[in-house]
């Protein structure tokens with residue numbers, strides 16, 4: 032066990048890293064954040080913020096010297112940097128796992144090898160691959176294999192011609208062409224696994240997206256219990272197969288009443304934010320516990336919840352000078368407001384979220400939409 036007051040290393044300094052820092056501080060740990068952005072919201076509250084590239088040898092060695100374990104909040108940190116650190120200290124989850132999660136090709140190959148259900152797809156390396164792609168993949172979505180997030184790096188393509196245009200737009204980057212599925216709904220499961228293989232599993236979350244970005248989440252998902260059990264079996268199987276250590280999120284589509292894996296995130300997840308206010312142990316405390324080898328905390332849900340994202344678009348609709356009227360949210364009973372302290376709002380940028388706690392998810396989702404709509 033890595034016990035307080037040890038120092039923990041965090042690669043990435045966004046809001047997920049910020050909550051990790053807060054959870055680690057609550058337990059008496061120190062955190063060193065590596066993130067090239069001097070305004071990093073996690074770096075700002077960390078014990079130390081190394082403002083350097085993720086590949087900076089000196090910064091990596093400083094983490095290796097000062098920390099007992101390193102983790103990440105962002106799947107696009109170079110896996111090679113994590114591998115470099117693995118020579119000196121535990122990296123959880125491992126460089127290999129992050130490498131799989133940051134590359135849609137490796138991820139899909141992993142699903143296929145494990146016999147797990149996933150959307151039909153083709154690897155697109157050249158225009159010729161588009162020309163010979165199965166007609167059943169249209170209408171589809173062309174996704175860059177690497178560095179996509181929040182719906183970025185993907186374009187809906189009606190037919191082959193549109194796919195060729197989209198591919199040119201990506202300047203020949205390696206892509207996958209995925210069939211566009213008719214989704215009944217989307218769900219995610221967040222779990223933690225410790226170095227001995229013990230797991231804690233959060234309740235199944237139902238997610239609504241808008242323009243490829245998570246809009247809001249409801250927990251527990253309104254699905255038959257068999258579904259939740261099947262998701263849990265699949266999720267635990269994946270974690271076991273990867274010898275995963277840390278917090279992992281798994282995104283699923285439900286298509287024609289059947290489960291279909293979408294993607295893995297090797298870190299806490301936006302759809303797990305409900306756990307900050309609705310569970311004994313948040314996903315971030317769970318990450319601290321898992322990577323330090325502490326006993327995992329309870330992932331039990333204390334209250335039903337709805338979590339609504341607050342995107343930078345809100346600020347834009349108000350005009351550059353405007354700040355949403357937070358008092359309108361703060362007055363709502365059972366509402367917890369979270370703002371991440373980002374200095375600049377951009378459309379699609381995650382600036383904060385709020386969680387509504389209560390009895391009935393349908394009521395919470397209506398109430399959440401209403402109060403958020405009232406901000407602009």
Ligand code: ADP
Pocket residue numbers: 150172179180181182183209210211212213214217240243244282293294
């Ligand atoms: P990201 O890394 O941006 O989260 P995803 O592959 O999860 O990328 O896609 C974001 C969202 O776009 C999904 O949550 C879903 O709403 C939609 N989407 C992605 N792939 C498909 C698909 N094959 N069929 C239908 N909708 C999809």
Ligand code: MG
Pocket residue numbers: 282293294
């Ligand atoms: Mg996704």
